[in-house]
Amino acid sequence: MATYNGEKCIKQQIESILSQLSDDDEVIISDDSSTDNTIGIIKSFSDNRLKIFVNTHKKGPVGNFATALENAKFDFIFLADQDDLWLEGKVKRHMELMQQFELVVSDAIVVTEDGTVLFESFFxxxxxxxxxxxxxxVNSYLGCCMSFRRSLLNKAFPFPKNLYMHDWWLGLVAEIEGSIYFCEEKFLHYIRHPNNATQTLQIKLPLSKKIANRWGFIKALINLKIKGLF
Structure with a gap:
């Protein structure tokens, strides 16, 4: 999980995750130098499964997730945002599917902060x-809906320089490998806030930036091929 100034929502998200974990699991949290009470709320759980790493300088979303992934030690990895809500059965079902697939993406219900449903299906x-x-x-790989095996992370990590989106990159690497499952069961409330709840769920960028981002992905995938990781 990557966090930054998430005091308004982090408590319910952590509760929704911990309730599905065993005593041997862990939640790796990388915090991007929050200035609110995010860290205090995390520590208030007094749960040894929560491992907190605080960046000494701001790294941005991709760098923040990179720190979390660097410190993840287990063979099965879930990505989580600070402001969503995991629904019952997510971990169990994803773990079942990861016995067969390298990357699993499940569907989500898109809601507002007050619980109003915007879309019944993100898919x-x-x-x-x-x-x-x-x-x-167009990216289908929403990080907060994803889980994957360490074998995929070993191919995709460390992230390429100037990477635009970490979850998109993981999905594209998995596309080359081919071991992917899109699960139509909904295991997340994907919460959209007033400043991002659009009707298209698309990030609006200038055409030049869109082209540059995609060309960056293509070059990075070619580099992996050259290195023999596929």
Whole structure:
């Protein structure tokens, strides 16, 4: 989990995660130098499964998740945002599916902060699905809905320089490998806030930036191929 100034929502998210874990699991939290009470709330759980790493300087979302992944030691990894809510059965079902697939993506219900449903299915709203070219155009890989084996992380990490989105990159690497499952069961309330709750769920960028981002992904995938990781 990557956190930054998440005091308004972090408590319920951690509760929704811990309730599904065994005593041997762990939650790796990388905090990007929060200035609110995020760290205090995390520590108030007094739960040894919570491992906190605080960045000495701001790294941004990709760098923050990179720190968390650097410190993840187990073979099965889930990504989590600070402001969503895991629904019952997520860990159990993902673990079942990861026995067969390297990357699992489950569906989500898109809601506002007060629980109003915006979209019953993120998959349908985003037209999510497999396909390298499809996902170079529009990303289907929402990190907070993903879990994956360490074998995938070993191919995708360390992240390429100037990476635009970590979850998108993991999904594209998995597309090359081919071991992916899109699970239509919904295991997350994907909470959209007033400043980001759009009707398209798309990030609006200038065309030049979109082209640059995708070209960066393509070059990074080619580099992995050259290194023999595929």
């Amino acid at each position: 349908k709203a985003r037209n999510s699905g497999r396909g390298l070219l499809k996902n170079l155009r």
